Amino acid sequence: MTFPRKDILGTQDMDASEISSILDVTESFVEVSTREVKKVPTLRGKTIINLFYEPSTRTRTSFEIAGKRLSADVINISTSGSSVAKGESLKDTAMTLAAMAADVIVVRHPSSGAPHFLAGHVPCAVINGGDGTHEHPTQALLDLFTIRQRKGSLTGLRVGIIGDIAHSRVARSNIFAMRTLGMDVRVCGPASLLPLEIESLGVRAYTDLDTAIRDVDIIMVLRLQLERQEKGLIPSLREYSQLYGLNLKRLEQAKPDVLIMHPGPINRGVEMAPEVAEGRYSLILDQVANGVALRMALLYLLAGGPGL
Ligand code: CP
Numbered sequence: 579m580t581f582p583r584k585d586i587l588g589t590q591d592m593d594a595s596e597i598s599s600i601l602d603v604t605e606s607f608v609e610v611s612t613r614e615v616k617k618v619p620t621l622r623g624k625t626i627i628n629l630f631y632e633p634s635t636r637t638r639t640s641f642e643i644a645g646k647r648l649s650a651d652v653i654n655i656s657t658s659g660s661s662v663a664k665g666e667s668l669k670d671t672a673m674t675l676a677a678m679a680a681d682v683i684v685v686r687h688p689s690s691g692a693p694h695f696l697a698g699h700v701p702c703a704v705i706n707g708g709d710g711t712h713e714h715p716t717q718a719l720l721d722l723f724t725i726r727q728r729k730g731s732l733t734g735l736r737v738g739i740i741g742d743i744a745h746s747r748v749a750r751s752n753i754f755a756m757r758t759l760g761m762d763v764r765v766c767g768p769a770s771l772l773p774l775e776i777e778s779l780g781v782r783a784y785t786d787l788d789t790a791i792r793d794v795d796i797i798m799v800l801r802l803q804l805e806r807q808e809k810g811l812i813p814s815l816r817e818y819s820q821l822y823g824l825n826l827k828r829l830e831q832a833k834p835d836v837l838i839m840h841p842g843p844i845n846r847g848v849e850m851a852p853e854v855a856e857g858r859y860s861l862i863l864d865q866v867a868n869g870v871a872l873r874m875a876l877l878y879l880l881a882g883g884p885g886l
Contacts, residue, residue: 581879585697585704588713589755597755601723603875604868610647611870621650624681624881628654629671630707631662631687636842636869637707637716641684644873650681650881668692669699676700681881685709703880711745717841718751720872722759724865725796728837733760738790739781741800741822741849744771744811748841749800753779766790767822770811787822791832798839799824799850815848825851837861 582596589597610618626645630638638654645652655675657663662671668687675683682703685693690710697704708714726732737756743749743765756763757780765776766784776783784790791797802818812818829836838850838860846852855862 586715586876586880587694587697587704587706589715589718589751590713592755592758594758597719597722597759600719600875601726603879604723604872607871607874610874611867616647617649618647619649620878621645621648621881624650625679626650626652626682626684626877627675627680628652629675629683629685631657632708634686634707636866637686640869641707641873644870644877648874648877650877668696672696672700676702682877705876705880708747710747712747713751714747715751716873716876717748718755720865720869721752721798721839721841722755723872724839724861724868727864727868728861729795734762735795736762736793737796737798738764738766738794739798739800740766740787740790740824742771742802743767743776743800744773745803746800752798753781764790764794768812768818787828788831791828793833794836795833796837796839797824797832801841801843802845802849819848823849823851824854826853829854835859839865841865
């Protein structure tokens with residue numbers, strides 16, 4: 579099998595068979611993390627650079643762990659400790675790293691489109707680790723893997739994505755991929771956090787949470803992106819939490835076997851109560867664990883491990 583892409587920039591242009599193939603390859607990497615010695619030689623001699631212009635715990639760490647479990651050399655670069663702090667441009671930074679023979683650059687950037695721009699200027703593979711409010715493809719793919727792992731298949735499942743849809747790259751990447759896979763997607767949040775044209779993506783928009791979560795198989799709660807809010811979009815955190823916070827009482831309206839997801843980090847007590855985050859149907863830590871396997875799969879596919 580030859581992977582047909584140089585880069586992973588988004589889910590918008592992925593078809594169903596490509597997504598399914600990535601999830602199948604992910605399956606084969608889950609077991610590595612359960613071994614006593616969590617390492618395979620697949621990417622020995624390859625170099626992976628994590629270039630993060632925004633904070634991250636899950637994405638950056640799981641790419642680092644994924645690369646190391648595949649025996650690649652992994653280097654982490656953040657803005658404060660690099661020449662980015664001296665004003666070096668994104669393009670110059672990436673070309674510099676590529677000149678050191680990097681095989682994969684994982685980039686997170688506050689500007690939508692930054693990874694796409696980079697991909698056109700460097701010969702190595704580029705993976706989008708989250709760009710502005712645009713896409714977070716690796717999060718969506720690990721979410722889909724986690725749902726498939728629990729439910730067996732994806733087509734026909736009904737998902738409610740709740741919260742700050744307007745600022746969420748996680749929502750966009752999930753909507754693109756879920757619609758491609760034939761899933762029924764609802765989005766719900768205050769009107770000020772629902773983009774005007776959101777239904778043109780093939781989803782149904784709701785402003786009432788109780789209605790939105792009725793009969794859904796999965797509730798995906800989003801982080802309220804406090805760092806990206808313009809003034810006045812929500813009246814107060816207290817009111818947001820009263821109307822859109824997922825708590826045990828609200829969950830009584832949902833299917834008894836509903837699964838709960840959140841990409842993290844959680845604003846506890848704002849978008850989700852701790853009892854829900856840690857409750858019996860929460861998949862939040864499965865998402866985190868599967869993030870390592872999914873990122874191992876993508877690094878393997880892009881960095882050309884043996885057997886391709
Ligand atoms: N879900 C996610 O992208 O989390 P981090 O910001 O911690 O990487």
